[in-house]
Amino acid sequence: MALLETEPTPPTHLRAAGVSLVLTADDGALPSVLYWGGDLGDVDAAGLRELCRATAPSPLPNEYDETVPVSLAREHATGWNGRPGLSGHRDGTGWSPLFLLTGLDVTDRGAGQGGLAVATGTDPTAGLTLRVELELTAEGLVRQRAEVTAAPGTDGPFTLDSLVLTLPVPPVATELFDLAGRWARERAPQRLPFVVGTHARENRRGRTGPDAPLILAAGTPGFGFRCGEVWAVHVAWSGNHQTYAERTAGGAAVLGGGELLLPGEVRLAPGESYTTPWVYAAYSATGLDAVAGRFHSHLRARRSAGRPPRPVVLNTWEAVYFDQDLGRLTELARLGAEAGAERFVLDDGWFRGRRGDAAGLGDWYVDEEVWPEGLGPLISAVHGLGMDFGLWVEPEMVNPDSDLARAHPDWLLATGGRLPLPSRHQQVLDLAVPEAYAYVLERLDSLLATYPIAYLKWDHNRDLQDAGHGPAGTPGVHAQTCAVYRLLDALRARHPGVEIESCSSGGLRVDLGVLERTDRIWASDCIDPLERQRIQRWTAQLLPPELIGSHVGAPRAHTTHRTHDLSFRAGTALFASFGIEWDLTSATPAERAELARWVALYKEVRGLLHRGETVRADSFDPALAVHGVVADDRTDALFALVQLDTPVTSGPGTVRFPGLDPDRDYRVAVQPPGDTPALRQAEPPAWTVRPVVLSGRVLARAGVRAPALHPEQLLLVRVRAA
Secondary structure, three states: OOOOOOOOOOEEEEEEOOOEEEEEEOOOOOOOOEEEEEEEOOOHHHHHHHHHHHHOOOOOOOOOOOOOOOOOOHHHHHHOOOOOEEEEEEOOOOOOOOOOEEEEEEOOOOOEEEEEEEEEEEEEEOOEEEEEEEEOOOOEEEEEEOOOOOOOOOOOOOOEEEEOOOEOOOOOOEEEEEEEEEEOOEEEEEEEEEEEEEEEEEEEEOOOOOOOOOOOOEEOOOOOOOOOOEEEEOOOOOOEEEEEEEOOOOEEEEEEEOOOOOOOOOEEOOOOOOOOOEEEEEEEOOHHHHHHHHHHHHHHOOOOOOOOOOOOOOHHHHHOOOOHHHHHHHHHHHHHHHHHHOEEEEEEOEEOOOOOOOOOOOOOOHHHHHOOOOOHHHHHHHHHOOOOOEEEEOOEOOOOOOOHHHHHHHEEEOOOOEEEEOOOOEEEOOOOOHHHHHHHHHHHHHHHHOOOOOOOOOOOOOOOOOOEEEEOEEHHHHHHHHHHHHHHHHHHHHHOOEEEEEEEEOOOOOOHHHHHHHOOOOOOOOOHHHHHHHHHHHHHHOOOOOEEEEEEEEOOOOOOOOOOHHHHHHHHHHEEEEEEEEOOHOHHHHHHHHHHHHHHHHHHHHHHHHHOOOEEOOOOOOOEEEEEEEEOOOOOOEEEEEEEEOOOOOOOEEEEEOOOOOOEEEEEEEEEOOOHHHHHOOOHHHHHHOOEEEHHHHHHHOOOOOOOOOEEEEEOOOOOOO
């Protein structure tokens, strides 16, 4: 079935960081991805044509008489029987588009730096134009997005139901992996076979959510952190979204996703367009760590080389909660500075009417009763102690018990003549209402202009349920997400020096869409270090350590009531953007002195932790986790041996240290102050008493004897080139 009589277009081969992406465009159709995976080497044009011929499909019995390459749009009309790329209709017509190629522009950056392909196609019958951008970045990530436009002069609006983007994966990818979870237990891993059918993760929370897949990966059997081929996707969007893996009965398999649109949410009048979020994809020949490394490199490349190191944060929430008092907070700041804190963040409770969580949200004025002289005296005290100042806000939310909600009930997201179910005594402010948007922008801009605020902790504490916009209550999540992005962009433009943390009930808005506009995420409201070990382990599948906020809490965790040694709490927070969230006035002098030693270690190693490669060992025992960071030049590394539970065996085995230079010798030693669990033992392993020198190859294959740690303890190990 020839779509259009044209001269064959030569295949396009883009290469970067050990990845190849091969595109073909034949018969006048939009391009197809012929290959995505490990680097194919320097294949010339003749070789690419031979590859096309060698991999061309043949008609199957009792199927279509001809085979047509499945394009980037995955049109049903080409014989693709899986989920189509574009779904929609114009009052029942135009529901099965078939795009004819009208333009293909390829920029090959050369020298293994990737490139960009931009394809456009049109379907005159459906009255649609589609533009697809497909890029291979220098870090080896593939990302794509699409724009669909309703042609001028067409009759009536085109209702867009879905526009998703996919990439093919080969038959060897027979296992799927993604993440699930709930509040305070975010990002829990799950695996399943990649069988015929669709594994779909649909998020209708209006934010990324605690159960977001983060990535959806397909791989060879048994793939782990350091082994197996892996293909993975991530949808860079902070609203409703979908991610899916699909295998057809004919054997074709794809990974993909995009925004999840509510019914009638996008209706394109003639000449109007809709653009998808970026859908990112990563390939690795050596497991999940290399997939993570591509995302980490991409995120780091977007940040300026002159960026200062991530400061030690002192956050007030679990220290004082709503009990804010200038004298108490000044003393807390003094003790924090004494321990080495560099940033003081005043959390919830500073604005009008906010004596608890049931009132005040939306009234973004400093409470005159609590702060009769404003925030100036506290900020001056914080600055006098050598720290900068940050402030908590939750601009998208409103308490019904607030001056704002009473004055503007029409500014709340709602539909059906009813308010959505309450959640945490909150409703959502409809930022697609121009007046509501202008109010929030003015309030935040005024605060940042009035006070020397270096940092905003930007919270978002409820799902967008029943989220209708305007008097008619039409679906409003898409417009709300776009408005939040505009608001963040506007504030960054007006106050470029202010950093912003994405905090959404903890780690419920973690995606590359919001991270284009923010500088840190709060990984979870749970800072119990046992839970945080698991949460941070899997958050690192997308984000590098410096973007993951992690704090040292009180000895007894607020969310779980577990009690842990300071070494376990601090050693967990160390491998992230380190902070303190503890009423230090209740700590003993010995505890504060030990905390100061951990802060000093963080300052010593944060250059390594925040620029090096994150590595996670495939463990022989789920009770023991080994993770670390290795410097780019492989001369230095810091590892944590973490005893999560009682070991399965009666005695400890050996642990291996991945990611080192196999041909270099290393000195292996315990790292103070994270050496206390080993030193407390009556018979510690010999290498913890006197360092050993071994090659990177030996450390990766033979390893060292693990110490017999008690559950919920960790040991730090420094590995330096000898």
